[in-house]
Amino acid sequence: MHISKKIFKNPWFIGVGSSILGFIIIRIIDAIFGSKILLSLWRFFSKIFTSIIHFLNLKFEWPLYGLILLFISGPIIGLLILLIDAKIQRSREKPLPKWYNYRRDTFDGVEYRWDWGKDYAGKYEIRKLCAYCTNCGCVLIGGSCPNCNSKYFMSLKSEDEIKALIYYRIENMD
């Protein structure tokens, strides 16, 4: 299959083959009509035809380094596209808000710490809000400190109240 394809693509084979075939046909026409004009016409067109075939075949004759370059250029171009895309994505990302490091505050004598996370819409929200003892920094359990036994029942606020206070401070931040 490959060999026969190669032969038919060979400009020499096509040139000689078509010339011989044309010559035979012209000879037959000559024998019937007895004319030499057709022969010279055939030679003229045959030359043009073989030149075109030769030209087209030239384009298929890749040097080895050309083929190697062709094969490796695909992944390289793909990689470049990915890198450019990642760069565009990064440039689109908004810089961190100025209050991003605001993760702890004290309200009514109780320290609160939290993290910032993004919701599905990309909006920042308070996560892992937790109350801490202001005396020793231990996490409060049920309004009291398990470490130093300090009591915070009276001053402890609900999670929603703390969130409201945090958002209020952010909005009024300079």
Ligand SMILES: [Zn+2]
């Ligand atoms: Zn404590």
